[in-house]
Amino acid sequence: GENVEQHPSTLSVQEGDSAVIKCTYSDSASNYFPWYKQELGKRPQLIIDIRSNVGEKKDQRIAVTLNKTAKHFSLHITETQPEDSAVYFCAAIIIQGAQKLVFGQGTRLTINP
Amino acid sequence: DVKVTQSSRYLVKRTGEKVFLECVQDMDHENMFWYRQDPGLGLRLIYFSYDVKMKEKGDIPEGYSVSREKKERFSLILESASTNQTSMYLCASSLGQANYEQYFGPGTRLTVT
Numbered sequence: 001g002e003n004v005e006q007h008p009s010t011l012s013v014q015e016g017d018s019a020v021i022k023c024t025y026s027d028s029a030s031n032y033f034p035w036y037k038q039e040l041g042k043r044p045q046l047i048i049d050i051r052s053n054v055g056e057k058k059d060q061r062i063a064v065t066l067n068k069t070a071k072h073f074s075l076h077i078t079e080t081q082p083e084d085s086a087v088y089f090c091a092a093i094i095i096q097g098a099q100k101l102v103f104g105q106g107t108r109l110t111i112n113p
Numbered sequence: 114d115v116k117v118t119q120s121s122r123y124l125v126k127r128t129g130e131k132v133f134l135e136c137v138q139d140m141d142h143e144n145m146f147w148y149r150q151d152p153g154l155g156l157r158l159i160y161f162s163y164d165v166k167m168k169e170k171g172d173i174p175e176g177y178s179v180s181r182e183k184k185e186r187f188s189l190i191l192e193s194a195s196t197n198q199t200s201m202y203l204c205a206s207s208l209g210q211a212n213y214e215q216y217f218g219p220g221t222r223l224t225v226t
Contacts, residue, residue, distance in 0.1 A: 006155070008151055009153065034213070035213075039190055042219075043203065043217040043218060043219050043220060044156070044203070044217050045217070046214050046215070049213075049214070054146050059170060089155060089156060092212055098144070098161065098163040099144065099148070099163075099207070099209065100158060100161055100171070101158075101213070101215060102154040102158075103155045103157075104155055105153060105155040106155045106156075107155075109226065
């Protein structure tokens with residue numbers, strides 16, 4: 001079955017710097033890759049997603065890149081701000097049968113002022 | 114706005130008790146999911162449902178069962194609670210039919226003593 005590995009597990013950056021979180025997946029049939037942000041005490045929320053027919057997608061300070069050949073995708077946050085501090089989860093879709101997501105282990109991102 | 118609600122934010126139960134966690138969504142979503150969230154392990158899928166009365170096992174179904182009698186409601190049942198089921202439980206729903214985004218509930222922190 002699908003397996004999603006996420007690195008690093010913790011990441012600390014200075015405010016204003018960039019942060020990059022990386023994920024790899026195992027099932028070459030996966031074609032949808034979302035990123036969720038979970039602030040302390042709150043529910044996970046989708047912040048950006050990418051489908052396999054594009055290599056990059058950007059939304060203001062957030063971007064996601066996908067390399068289907070290497071089976072990895074990354075989240076890039078530029079000009080980090082204190083409100084970016086959260087746990088970030090990547091995921092990949094399993095499309096055989098019913099649709100379900102397989103999540104990575106999560107990255108705790110801390111933005112230092 | 115999609116709203117996913119869970120019956121309790123915090124729950125304390127004794128070992129051996131039967132526990133019911135309820136989830137309700139108000140957007141006529143086809144798919145509903147139950148996850149367990151533990152530090153360092155990400156979001157692990159317990160069970161999911163893609164239609165009324167339909168269910169499928171996720172990655173960690175042992176010790177759990179589910180019920181979906183109405184489209185908007187998905188219940189997670191711990192038949193005989195054990196201390197290793199102490200965790201945060203998150204419910205989610207998605208529209209289905211290639212709309213993969215999952216909307217999460219606020220979570221239930223269950224403590225089994």
